[in-house]
Amino acid sequence: MSSSAILSCEKVTVAFDGFKAVQGMDLKLEKGELRFLIGPNGAGKTTMLDVICGKVKPVSGKVAFESRSGTIDITRRKEHKIAELGIGRKFQAPSIFAGLTVGENLEIAMSQNRSVWATLRASMSKTESERIEAELELIGLQDHRALRAGLLSHGQKQWLEIGMMLLQEPEILLLDEPVAGMTDKETDKTGELLQQIVQKRTVVVVEHDMEFVRNFASKVTVMHEGKLLKEGSMDDVQKDDRVAEVYLGKRRDSDVVGSTA
Numbered sequence: 001m002s003s004s005a006i007l008s009c010e011k012v013t014v015a016f017d018g019f020k021a022v023q024g025m026d027l028k029l030e031k032g033e034l035r036f037l038i039g040p041n042g043a044g045k046t047t048m049l050d051v052i053c054g055k056v057k058p059v060s061g062k063v064a065f066e067s068r069s070g071t072i073d074i075t076r077r078k079e080h081k082i083a084e085l086g087i088g089r090k091f092q093a094p095s096i097f098a099g100l101t102v103g104e105n106l107e108i109a110m111s112q113n114r115s116v117w118a119t120l121r122a123s124m125s126k127t128e129s130e131r132i133e134a135e136l137e138l139i140g141l142q143d144h145r146a147l148r149a150g151l152l153s154h155g156q157k158q159w160l161e162i163g164m165m166l167l168q169e170p171e172i173l174l175l176d177e178p179v180a181g182m183t184d185k186e187t188d189k190t191g192e193l194l195q196q197i198v199q200k201r202t203v204v205v206v207e208h209d210m211e212f213v214r215n216f217a218s219k220v221t222v223m224h225e226g227k228l229l230k231e232g233s234m235d236d237v238q239k240d241d242r243v244a245e246v247y248l249g250k251r252r253d254s255d256v257v258g259s260t261a
Ligand SMILES: Nc1ncnc2c1ncn2[C@@H]1O[C@H](COP(=O)(O)OP(=O)(O)OP(=O)(O)O)[C@@H](O)[C@H]1O
Pocket: 016, 021, 039, 040, 041, 042, 043, 044, 045, 046, 047, 048
């Protein structure tokens, strides 16, 4: 692995009943980057996240994680072990406790190894409380600590969930379409949040919202039919005729990979 790489997927192939959803895919992440994984429906993007977090095992290929204590081959590790090593995954469906307050949700996330009720009954240390306060500020929910999480807007629920993940101190965060269903304002706030998160961590985002990708991506990986089609800046990707073809079924045009204006 190169010195600053935090994750390296090499020639990863995934088959579902003989159908190759991912074929010989390479994906290398540098520490602290915000990487967007794009591509048409069925390209294999979500499957790649599944491979990284251990939910799906590849038939061949290798996934190596540069942990704080050295390089670890995580290809065959169990999902919960990979999470413990520092790779967190957020799925599209929120997994917050709607009946508990925002603060309580964060408290639970912070003390994952205690039971939910033991966590709520136990008194928090000053440091823990400050930690939660800092997290609330980061996710923009500082004024909602005592609000029932079920009453938050869709966007706020997503941020809360991101905050809950951050309290588990992952080194890599894998997000599947985090801005789906958000308003434009919420989408922008999410982009800003992700940019703050990568000051300390590495983030991979599977995304269909090209406006969002254009606004916040530095490096984009395009997948098509389970393979790497193109990797580079959004500019490079947008100029690529093959990328335009797979999105639009024709030569470069407006719309999806169109103008940056
Ligand atoms: N558990 C599964 N069993 C069988 N086929 C699957 C399974 N998961 C994914 N696939 C297939 O693998 C291919 C890649 O799916 P994947 O969800 O990774 O694509 P994607 O790029 O994330 O697509 P989308 O953008 O639509 O979410 C698709 O053809 C899908 O139908």
